[in-house]
Amino acid sequence: MMYDSIIKDVLEKYNNGLIKLEEAVEVLKKLPYEDLGFAKIDYNREVRRGYPEVIYCEGKTPEQVREIALRMYEKGSNVLGTRASLDHFEAVKEVCDKVVYYDEARIISIRTDEIKKTKGxxxxxxxxxxxxxxxxxxxxxxxxxxxxxxxxxxxxxxxxxxxxxxxxxxxxxxxxxxxxxxxxxxxxxxxxxxxxxxxxxxxxxxxxxxxxxxxxxxxxxxxxxxxxxxxxxxxxxxxxxxxxxxxxxxx
CATH class of the missing domain: 3.40.50.1970 (Rossmann fold)
Incomplete structure (x- = not known):
């Protein structure tokens, strides 16, 4: 799992003296969720539910959607945003050129890894x-x-x-x-x-x-x-x- 690799990486860096204890703790503290003030990103959603937290964009400002999407992308998570406008898409595109906009579906997506398609x-x-x-x-x-x-x-x-x-x-x-x-x-x-x-x-x-x-x-x-x-x-x-x-x- 993505989070297992993060924990392993942090522990290796700490054991090798590359980061201080306080820095290691700060990274691990963000695994359950990260508080951005206007949103709490649930990084453990994929572990519990099988798919990362989804961003409901309607009602959020483009800047808020951009910040949430960027933080999730930087953590190695696939990003899916529903009810997204062109303004939301353009805001995210400013910080990540991998973002894709599905106009009719009103969905934005950033893929960090490919998922194998189901047989069914x-x-x-x-x-x-x-x-x-x-x-x-x-x-x-x-x-x-x-x-x-x-x-x-x-x-x-x-x-x-x-x-x-x-x-x-x-x-x-x-x-x-x-x-x-x-x-x-x-x-x-x-x-x-x-x-x-x-x-x-x-x-x-x-x-x-x-x-x-x-x-x-x-x-x-x-x-x-x-x-x-x-x-x-x-x-x-x-x-x-x-x-x-x-x-x-x-x-």
Missing amino acids: VIGVVAAGTSDLPVAEEAAVTAELMGNSVKRIYDVGVAGIHRLISKIDELRSFRVIICIAGMEGALPTVVGGLVACPIIAVPTSVGYGANFHGLSALLAMLNSCSSGVSVVNIDNGFGAAYSASLINKIGE
């Missing part, structure tokens, strides 16, 4: 083109977490033949993230066709009585298909995190 595939299935920002947040997050991902977009129930034509592919996935707005019917339909777990994501796409995604959320929570779990409105990231945990079982 996560399917990201979206009802309509208007759902793509949430779908891409899910797909990109899952990919950056080391998963093999396949996208199937614009297969909503208004033209159900589009979905039926993909049935063999749907049945090949280990877990499916199913994304829909309006009345949120797609996960229930998919749930009647496949045997794998389904994580449903309601989106805020829809007209007035959609209530900014509430109608889709309630419909998905009341799904008559077994094996359908539901995350919050527009939460593509949360769906991808759960799907990744499921997909990596046994790998």
Whole structure:
């Protein structure tokens, strides 16, 4: 593990007289978390959860995101920031030219090491083109977490033949993230066709009585298909995190 190597390196430097005891203690103190004043970076998240802490950029200033991302990168951690704007990206780019911005997904990423892709595939299935920002947040997050991902977009129930034509592919996935707005019917339909777990994501796409995604959320929570779990409105990231945990079982 990354943190084991840090501890070993610090102890070797101390034993060889390259750093003082106070300096060694200062480094080790930052392993659980580092207090930046405006944020406490949880460096042990990867040890506990299998993936480093993720930066939720919305509501944070570009300078705050830049500082958090830089500190994580300097510690050798992969960096993932969700709901990131171009201003957040440009700020991080000032201090790290390895940063990548995924425009539609609104994600920034810095890779310090490559993660081996899973054998199992996560399917990201979206009802309509208007759902793509949430779908891409899910797909990109899952990919950056080391998963093999396949996208199937614009297969909503208004033209159900589009979905039926993909049935063999749907049945090949280990877990499916199913994304829909309006009345949120797609996960229930998919749930009647496949045997794998389904994580449903309601989106805020829809007209007035959609209530900014509430109608889709309630419909998905009341799904008559077994094996359908539901995350919050527009939460593509949360769906991808759960799907990744499921997909990596046994790998």
